[in-house]
Amino acid sequence: MSFDKRIYNFAPGPATLPEEVLKAAGQDILLWQGLGAGVMEVSHRSSAFMNCYQDALQNIIDLMKIPSNYKVLFLQGGGIGQNAAIPMNLMGLAKSGPQADFIVSGVWTQKSVAEASKYGLARIAATSKEQQFHCVPDRATWDLSQDSAYVHICANETVGGVEFAQTPDVGVIPLVADISSNIMSREINVSRYGVLFAGAQKNIAPAGLTIVIVREDLIGHAASITPTIWDWKIQAANDSMINTPTTFAIYMAGEVFKWLKKQGGISAIEKINQQKADVIYGVLDQSSLYEARVHRDSRSRMNVTFYLRDETLNEAFLAQASQAGMIGLKGHKSVGGMRASLYNAMPLAGAQCLAELMREFERRA
């Protein structure tokens, strides 16, 4: 298949971005703000870029209602980078040696545990492995330690399609959440968290930008082995520019933030995101062909995973989707099946188009 116009891209990340943002970027990379140069060619120290950075910063603060005692950092290295950076920055807070608690709800938190183990004791305080990671671990089963510096969760497991319905209560221990795949997709109370972090390549920007939102009292405790580019204290004191930042990705994030404000902000996009998810889960719940394995109370609104009960039909399903202008639906290789990623830039019409194809495919099967 070859397409000469934009189609519906359900890829899990890098992922679809708002068309109007891409169109403007297509101009700005050649000539930006009357500078006689493109946006990715100007110095990060220039007033033009610093204004762009400050606008992006203010817009994320506005959109997420980030309290004034938090810092927002624009870093590099993705979520897997922060899997190392977080224990480096925080584990020293534990009084009886470096230690943190992990709530394991899928492959991403498994990776987080493995990485954190390089820097201290990564305790698995709860896991849904016995439930094949089809749910978040029941809060009643969490065995939290008062000796841990923080509790790490993945708010939305992109591979499994498992999302926390609410922010869990962990008392006074700082809650650290990987929100790579649901940042800005729903309203959250930032003050309930110690640290929020996200790779930008799903809801915000091209790959390469990592956003870290950290409460000020958690800054300044980095271990001596922490690389400078990940030392939150140093980056917070230097506008995240102790190294050359990913200027183009920050520009793109800023444009996406403006776009999101025009859509009515996070509360408005959250309603649409719920509608999109409802449309797909609605098909799954009425189907005998498809199977949704994730427990209802843990269903992700960003990554809807499902299986064809007859897996020999997988290729035909994907081929028909592609013919109908829908790509990126193949599930992660580690779990198979299908996955429809419904990030902010996916319109409701895209989800409806997919639902229609799913029903039609089932009728003909």
Added chain:
Amino acid sequence: MSFDKRIYNFAPGPATLPEEVLKAAGQDILLWQGLGAGVMEVSHRSSAFMNCYQDALQNIIDLMKIPSNYKVLFLQGGGIGQNAAIPMNLMGLAKSGPQADFIVSGVWTQKSVAEASKYGLARIAATSKEQQFHCVPDRATWDLSQDSAYVHICANETVGGVEFAQTPDVGVIPLVADISSNIMSREINVSRYGVLFAGAQKNIAPAGLTIVIVREDLIGHAASITPTIWDWKIQAANDSMINTPTTFAIYMAGEVFKWLKKQGGISAIEKINQQKADVIYGVLDQSSLYEARVHRDSRSRMNVTFYLRDETLNEAFLAQASQAGMIGLKGHKSVGGMRASLYNAMPLAGAQCLAELMREFERRA
């Protein structure tokens, strides 16, 4: 000043990129290769992106004549990130405890020493500090240790405008070189080096991509605290995709590599780079207004630094340059003065235009 067409951008990085590459990218970010999506929106696992990655990889191997016993990695975190990653990956090779030698020729190698000190003994084997970093340290003064895992140099100091004229001989000790600001600007014999690394934001691509070229026998010695995204062995075994790579920057790098091949490759661009530098240094050497402080045998062809002897004229010089369509000429704040960065994408006409302005400014001064 506001410009509605492209002008000459002498910024040190992020820096000017080839106009034809930017124009094509402006299209590709909306629709790429008939996929119905833009280049930064498709999965790094897609065949389209994997082909793009493989092409970029082959083209850098061809252009730099990289021997088959080297791996090329596309990472994140910039040169300052590798300042941490390199000691993490290599210092363990030293038999009597983690240790490496550093040849300090400016602010970048000073940063490298400070960062490496977190992971072992960072020995200053030579420094040109007493020469105000206006030259590379004389090879005869280098006090190399046989107990060091490697020798670290910065092939071109972007801030000072100090470049190694030749690859120094360090015997059997692996030579590690930061080539962030002169990668692909001149032919080098890769086999003389153990590791070459570069942030891409000067000669290659937008900020966010870090290229590491490492000899295979130097892979596999990472300390246990090495973050996964910087573990060369893991990244080499995973096409640099153990985390989501900076897909758009890799695409851009690949397009710049193709552009460079069309220009005749590195040997051809090196001749032009020499001409560009000669044009500016020629003005400096005949001037009583301007002063070139870098010693002749250490003059950078990428970053020509100079001073107006009467520094009260600085603002007037920059203003006239801007009026004539030339930006990015202000020197780094730590050293002051002026700096003309003449990376591959700066045409000879740009250097000639600057030389003309410099002469004209001197005539009128």
